[in-house]
Amino acid sequence: MKALVLGSGAGGGVPQWNCGCRVCRMAWDGDARVKPRTQSSLAVSADGESWLLLNASIDLRQQVLATPALQPKGEGRHSPIAAALLTNTDVDHAAGLLALRERQPFTLWGTQSTLDTIGANRIFDVVGRDVVPRRAVKLGEPFEPLAGLRLELFAVPGKAPLWLEEGEVKTDQIGEGTVGVVVEAGGRKLVYAPGCAHVTGDLKTRIAEAHALFFDGTLFSDDEMIANGLGDKTGRRMGHMPVSGPGGSLEELSAYAHMRRILIHINNSNPILIEGSPEEAKVKAAGWDIAFDGMEVTP
Ligand code: MLT
Ligand code: MN
Ligand code: ZN
Numbered sequence: 001m002k003a004l005v006l007g008s009g010a011g012g013g014v015p016q017w018n019c020g021c022r023v024c025r026m027a028w029d030g031d032a033r034v035k036p037r038t039q040s041s042l043a044v045s046a047d048g049e050s051w052l053l054l055n056a057s058i059d060l061r062q063q064v065l066a067t068p069a070l071q072p073k074g075e076g077r078h079s080p081i082a083a084a085l086l087t088n089t090d091v092d093h094a095a096g097l098l099a100l101r102e103r104q105p106f107t108l109w110g111t112q113s114t115l116d117t118i119g120a121n122r123i124f125d126v127v128g129r130d131v132v133p134r135r136a137v138k139l140g141e142p143f144e145p146l147a148g149l150r151l152e153l154f155a156v157p158g159k160a161p162l163w164l165e166e167g168e169v170k171t172d173q174i175g176e177g178t179v180g181v182v183v184e185a186g187g188r189k190l191v192y193a194p195g196c197a198h199v200t201g202d203l204k205t206r207i208a209e210a211h212a213l214f215f216d217g218t219l220f221s222d223d224e225m226i227a228n229g230l231g232d233k234t235g236r237r238m239g240h241m242p243v244s245g246p247g248g249s250l251e252e253l254s255a256y257a258h259m260r261r262i263l264i265h266i267n268n269s270n271p272i273l274i275e276g277s278p279e280e281a282k283v284k285a286a287g288w289d290i291a292f293d294g295m296e297v298t299p
Contacts, residue, residue: 009037046148056096113176217263
């Protein structure tokens with residue numbers, strides 16, 4: 001199995017179009033210590049020819065341009081992208097479906113809840129259901145979106161997408177709205193959970209059986225958006241547990257130091273994106289890698 005990080009950034013990417021925070025400013029200025037990053041997506045393949053997208057990033061077109069493996073082969077219409085699966089319906093994870101119009105067959109996978117949300121928004125009908133079948137999968141039931149690639153979805157705590165928030169928002173709902181994915185091929189397993197409000201027992205069980213983990217690295221500190229004057233929400237209010245601090249991912253997932261652990265979906269406010277920063281050093285000392293666009297992982 002091969003996994004390619006198409007987008008390692010969270011919503012907004014790095015730099016974000018309207019942001020001059022410390023990390024974005026360095027990226028705008030071309031400082032080599034900050035790599036530009038597109039928004040959240042992973043591609044996986046068992047044979048290097050057919051690929052499954054784990055999330056369809058709003059930056060998908062740019063990601064295809066940067067990734068030869070995903071470009072058309074031969075003449076006429078073709079794409080190595082044979083399937084796409086959505087882990088939730090956040091804009092960064094789902095809006096890239098609109099880049100997959102032009103009547104190219106592939107299969108769209110997700111929970112019934114995710115497909116219902118996409119189905120209720122008519123703009124996504126531009127990806128014609130006659131060429132792109134939508135296949136609902138149940139939590140905990142293995143399925144094979146591509147030959148040789150076995151997947152299973154499981155619930156991770158999360159919230160409704162920002163664009164559907166109303167009233168009081170529950171930030172750690174367990175259900176079909178936010179899922180993690182186990183991908184298995186050739187006896188190797190990876191777990192992908194780009195959004196997660198807290199670590200559950202079920203998630204720990206899944207991680208314990210895997211060879212590689214791609215995990216939510218949105219914010220380093222829960223209050224970093226507020227402390228930097230970038231917004232009024234904590235990470236937890238956004239449905240993301242922080243990397244550091246009590247109940248953060250370094251602490252909660254410290255038992256899995258023997259496996260490859262990679263932070264992904266990293267917000268531009270997160271100082272781990274500055275190479276040489278104390279925060280980057282802390283994450284690395286704890287045995288974690290920091291995903292970057294173009295990173296290749298063989299679990
Ligand atoms: C998130 O990960 O919290 C969302 O992508 C936020 C957003 O929609 O901008
Ligand atoms: Mn996001
Ligand atoms: Zn920024």
